[in-house]
Amino acid sequence: MLYLIELWESVRDFIAAGGDVLYVVALALFLMWVLMIERYWYLSSVFPKLRDEIISNWDARSDTTSWYAHRIRDTWISQASDGLSARMLLIKTLVAMCPLIGLLGTVTGMIGVFETMATQGTSNPRLMAAGISMATIPTMAGMVAALSGVFFSSRLEAKVKMAKVKLIDSLPHH
């Protein structure tokens, strides 16, 4: 319990030093991970059932070579791939947004530094240091958030592609 309190304190210190932009980074990171976990869950538990259903439907068909059969097969593949790649674009966008949010933090922090300079002059580096930490911490946080997303989202994309190709391979023309 004490450990948790200490952890929470350190998080609060971090946010206090980094400014409000960190909340936006945290929101983007949270959204990104929720969506990615949902995708992993879909890939591991929902999609296999759907795939098996499609394969058994296809195997049950007597006619698999006519134009009609091809169109129906294409439709099933398209539906499955729609389900697979849903929200992938949103995840990729969020990953791309994280460094941008970090940059926003940099800029607002620098505005703070220059505002301090405009009102107090350059005589006190301690006053400016607060603005500089507000400039650098969100950048770092944005980078870390983006890095954590880049790896997993590209893994996810590869998995989606693999699942789709496997599905196509499992629907042979008899």
Place this chain on the structure above:
Amino acid sequence: MKTVFKSILAAVSIALVASTAQAAGSLEELLQEVKKNRVSEARINKQREAEFQSARADKQALVRKAQAALKAEKNRGDDLQKQFSDNEVKLAEKEVELTQATGTLGEMFGVVRQASAEAYGQISTSIVSAEFPGRGAFLKRMSEESKGLPNIKELEDLWFALQTEMTESGQVSRFTTEVVSLDGGSQQQEVVRIGTFNLVGEQGYLVYDDQNEKVQPLGRQPDSHLLSSAQEMRAATSGLIPFYADPSSGAILGLLKEKATMMERYHAGGTVGYVITVMLAIGLLIGLYKIVTLTIVSGKISSQVKNIENPSSGNPLGRILTVYRENKSADVETLELKLDEAILRELPKIDSGINVIKIFAAMAPLLGLLGTVLGMILTFQQITLFGTGDPKLMAGSISMALVTTAQGIIAALPLLLTHSIVSGRSKSIVHILDEQTAGIVAAHAESEKV
């Protein structure tokens, strides 16, 4: 002497007149006359001489008297001289005696002066003086007075002044005073003083101007939640009230005035900032419009999928199905061509506008960069004109340069998000039309055959 001469002259003239008048015949008479005159003349002279003699004696007496007076005055002068030098010695003795008697009390005077100078600095600027005006004057006089020892009353007054400040710093008090408003007028109002920290009035936090001994509202009030706590404090009569106090007695609140508001920062971006704002607004409006229309279209399509028998012309899928119904009897290749044609007709409408959002999302940070460059050009122009001596001058336009960058990014973030949502929706509709319509038609045809 003059009178003697005159009288002689008169006698001669009379003699001459007589001689001419009476001629030589009366010479005897003349002689008699002259003799007679001479006798009287001598007698007068004698008398005069006597007079002179007596006057001389008088004058001598006067001289003697004056000499005596002079002597007396000289004596008196000597006496006074002696007395003066005696007094001088006595004074020196007394001086020594005084310093001996004062002893450590002399130091006390220095301490009192120092203490009252310190207390003046503290008390004249303290907001407690708004409630008890006129405390500063006495302390100022006392700190500046360099002669004489402070008397008991003055010492007591200093004590009371310090004690009042100390006691009042721990109290919340309510009093009515004149508040000078920022537009120049003034009004009487009830003011709450929290220790020596803050004054709260109708307009929120007040400051005490110690130069003019006036209470006036803070030029810019703090955030609304701070302000509402202050008003709660003002309205409350008892109990514990949470309150945002300025522990620096107004210095931090004073700094607040120099901080730019969000609106001021926004306007610092200038023309570039306005262009970015317009782009953000247009992009978001297009995004909103697309989200609404695409949601309606996909809803119609999904209800059409369930009801393939009756194609309606109100949705893209329905129109494609109508094409199928019209060409039911045609061979497969013709049917596919007809379907593709119908699909191609539908796609532009669904895709339209989405690229505009993407372009805006890409342009906004670029425009922000443009603003940065413009701001830096301004900064360097100022350096050319005024040199680098004043960092405040440069900092102004540098912060302007940064504001546009921030605006560009702030505009880009929602536009990017909107674009990804809108294009995800349009893609799923396009997939249904492009890849699945033929399948839906084929499945329908198969079911009809059976």
